[in-house]
Amino acid sequence: MSRSGGPGMLLDYEDSLYLDRKAWGLNHETNPTCAFDLRPSSDIDLVRRYGGPVSHAALNPSHRTFRTPGIDGLVGFLLTHRCAVVLGDPMCPPAQRDELTAAFVKYCADNNWSVIYAVATGNMRNFVNKSGGGMLEFADLLIANPQHNLEAGSKGRHLRWNLNHTRRQGVTVREYQGSGSPDNELEAQAMAALASWRAGRKGFQMYLGSPRLFANRSGCRWFVAEYAGSVVGVLYMMQINCVGSRYLIDLVFSTPGAPRQTNELMVVSAFQALREEGEEAVCLGVGPKALLGEIQGFGALSSALARRFYKLSNKMVPQHGKTRFWEKFGIVHREPLYLIFQQPRVGIPEFHALLKTFNFSISDLFR
Missing domain, CATH: 3.40.630 (Aminopeptidase)
Structure with a gap:
């Protein structure tokens, strides 16, 4: 210490x-x-x-x-x-x-x-x-209302059709009560599915850390997708107190071999559980922007370079795709999120620190 x-x-x-x-x-x-x-x-x-x-x-x-x-x-x-x-x-x-x-x-x-x-x-x-x-607006905090039944009515027809097709293929989703008595076999399958998902990703990757599905159980919930007798996906949700939301959906993943729309089925299942509990807001996490928003503290040249670099990096690692995924589920509120620097400059140490923080590596290009 x-x-x-x-x-x-x-x-x-x-x-x-x-x-x-x-x-x-x-x-x-x-x-x-x-x-x-x-x-x-x-x-x-x-x-x-x-x-x-x-x-x-x-x-x-x-x-x-x-x-x-x-x-x-x-x-x-x-x-x-x-x-x-x-x-x-x-x-x-x-x-x-x-x-x-x-x-x-x-x-x-x-x-x-x-x-x-x-x-x-x-x-x-x-x-x-x-x-x-200096500060750079690069993302939004995304909030949805689980009281909105996404499969209902004419607006939900397309999603309803896709999810019913996934259900007919045999995918089921249930909430795993892992905060009580752990099911070691199910958790081992979930971790194997996580490893399969991570191994199946190609090209440049950016992420804040390796998922720790069962490391901190207090206040956490898991919705597990099963197919052909095995776990093929997990939605990991945790308790927070953020912009009127009591829960954050921190991670949704499914294996490369899982039927299409497995992720969407897990999200809808989690929304249904929250809806039945009376929750009116759920945090969907960070939604990266396609382009930088507000810039404060940087000069005109630095701001222009930052916008160009961010646009290029978004082409290399299309993080905005995460935002498009969540927009299917009815975003009702957005809060801007920023990168903030103590000094309005980004030197080599700061640049390397951000690459390290977001686990970005050029070697990923050759995976």
Whole structure:
């Protein structure tokens, strides 16, 4: 475990599993003024309470977490090329967001690290304005209403026809109650399906991390597609508190051999379950834009280069296809998402840090 000399503390996730809270004077029974808890479960609680569509990356052992006394909050980040890349906004009460951000920025400055916020919301605009930094609008947070029955009426005819064809082929979807007593055989099949899906992807790839389907079960739900006696797809959903949504659909995948429309059948099944529970909003995650939107803080030349580079990268890795997939399910609300830089420039360290964060590799071209 590493510690800072300033007001903040930096914890590697695995180290925090073994933290002696009493040695730090952080036992609530003996120190009632303590404003936060360093047990791993508190990380999960903060993600569920204040996290956005990618904040659960803070639970990944490869990421670090930052806390500061007096704030019940957490900043999860990946340190690479002397850049601290934060996925999502700081997770804390909104009234303390600026204070936690300032403490984290100071900690990074003391270590000579630059700060990048990836997939940040407009709530981080204060940081940009105070630091003189730059921000690029590259995606939207997508919200749908599961109360809308997507198969109903004339508008749902095409989707209904496709899903009925998939059902007739023998695909079934059920919710797996994996938060109780685990079904080891089903989970092994799900992990094998995940490996098959990942191996079947070709060309350039960009993703924020390897899926961890059963690593953090608290607040998670799984909808499993089965075909010919085997698991061929999984929809992974987790509990959050984001733009009026209590759930985030974090991942939907099916194997290369699964019948067409298997992913759509899992989504409709999850929507049906949420509809029956009375949920009126579900977060569909990050929807990348086809072109960059708002740019703040960068000069005219830098802005033009950023737009051209993003357009080119979207041709190489068509991330906007994810947005088009979700648009089938009736997007009712969008919130802009940004890449935010502490300084309005993207040098070689920042560029390499982003490639590392999004797991982008030229070698993928030759897969």
